[in-house]
Amino acid sequence: MKSYQVTEFGKPLELREYEDPTPKGKEVLIKISACGVCHSDLHLAEGFFDLGNGKKITLSDRGTKLPFTPGHEITGEVVAKGENAQEINIGDRGIVFPWIGCQDCESCLNEKETLCENPKYLGARLNGGYSDHIMIPDGKYLVPYGDLDPYQAAPYACSGLTAYSALKKIPNTNIEEFILVIGAGGVGCNGILLASSIHKAKIIAIDIDESKRNEAKKLGAFAAFSPEDKKEILGLCEGKIVAAIDFVGNEETTNFGINMIKKGGTVVVVGLYGGSISLSLPLIPMRSLNLKGSYVGELKELKELVEIIKSGSVKLINVKPQKLDTANEAMNDLKNGKVNGRIVLCP
Ligand SMILES: [Zn+2]
Numbered sequence: 169m170k171s172y173q174v175t176e177f178g179k180p181l182e183l184r185e186y187e188d189p190t191p192k193g194k195e196v197l198i199k200i201s202a203c204g205v206c207h208s209d210l211h212l213a214e215g216f217f218d219l220g221n222g223k224k225i226t227l228s229d230r231g232t233k234l235p236f237t238p239g240h241e242i243t244g245e246v247v248a249k250g251e252n253a254q255e256i257n258i259g260d261r262g263i264v265f266p267w268i269g270c271q272d273c274e275s276c277l278n279e280k281e282t283l284c285e286n287p288k289y290l291g292a293r294l295n296g297g298y299s300d301h302i303m304i305p306d307g308k309y310l311v312p313y314g315d316l317d318p319y320q321a322a323p324y325a326c327s328g329l330t331a332y333s334a335l336k337k338i339p340n341t342n343i344e345e346f347i348l349v350i351g352a353g354g355v356g357c358n359g360i361l362l363a364s365s366i367h368k369a370k371i372i373a374i375d376i377d378e379s380k381r382n383e384a385k386k387l388g389a390f391a392a393f394s395p396e397d398k399k400e401i402l403g404l405c406e407g408k409i410v411a412a413i414d415f416v417g418n419e420e421t422t423n424f425g426i427n428m429i430k431k432g433g434t435v436v437v438v439g440l441y442g443g444s445i446s447l448s449l450p451l452i453p454m455r456s457l458n459l460k461g462s463y464v465g466e467l468k469e470l471k472e473l474v475e476i477i478k479s480g481s482v483k484l485i486n487v488k489p490q491k492l493d494t495a496n497e498a499m500n501d502l503k504n505g506k507v508n509g510r511i512v513l514c515p
């Protein structure tokens with residue numbers, strides 16, 4: 169099997185060849201059809217996340233051992249299975265759920281694997297999808313996608329699921345209300361596309377970039393503004409901004425969300441841009457502020473999301489398939505903001 173691997177943090181990926189592994193127990197070997205290139209792959213290859221004030225969280229501290237294969241937006245087909253992999257067959261196709269926990273703790277047993285303290289995420293702790301094959305620990309993590317195109321389906325494992333799970337963390341809304349989507353990049357655009365499948369509230373997109381604001385309106389945002397247009401936004405929404413999802417995750421964007429929502433509203437921080445905020449503590453109780461984090465999503469949410477996209481009720485993510493050999497170029501293009509839509513690597 170051929171894999172593009174991080175062999176040293178901060179360096180380009182290297183092509184390595186290995187014997188195809190043999191699945192044991194409940195393990196399933198998947199031949200990869202496509203793997204999306206996600207922004208967090210850049211952080212993983214660099215080896216750290218910025219916590220603000222000069223602090224960093226490094227991946228070696230979090231237990232990532234080198235070399236490893238990044239990539240967590242994977243679709244593929246079962247080519248071999250262990251002796252206890254009962255409910256899956258050779259030839260089954262699907263989206264691989266990558267946010268796998270230890271499968272043993274209370275969070276995992278309650279199907280909340282993203283809350284597991286000892287996760288085994290594919291493409292971070294276990295080898296991921298910048299490869300022609302991947303081993304998954306259990307066939308239950310392959311979610312069938314029916315007649316969807318495997319390239320088209322791949323980004324729903326992270327980009328789509330992240331947006332979906334963040335939207336679900338906002339209490340039910342009505343048609344008079346508004347949700348701010350801060351950051352109309354890839355995941356933010358998915359949030360706009362998926363919002364109507366969960367919420368009645370109207371979506372206001374916030375972005376500093378005019379072309380992204382225009383794109384957001386095309387995808388279904390009720391309106392789009394620059395963060396400087398605070399007065400216009402508050403005028404339009406008349407005190408009915410019940411939530412903000414921060415798909416950027418820096419000091420300005422999270423503060424913006426906190427300052428714009430109504431009392432009792434919710435700010436969901438999703439983006440991992442980095443930094444820190446200072447928050448006046450009395451305002452948390454006085455405004456009954458809810459500040460939540462949302463990290464990717466759960467297996468059952470991916471299954472719900474696949475049903476939504478299969479139903480044809482939402483417009484799908486724009487994807488750009490290219491050869492697996494271009495993994496390093498793809499990552500550079502993403503880093504330099506040159507990518508429209510999602511690059512998916514195809515072995
Ligand atoms: Zn991702």
Ligand SMILES: [Zn+2]
Nearest residue numbers: 270273276284
């Ligand atoms: Zn666990």
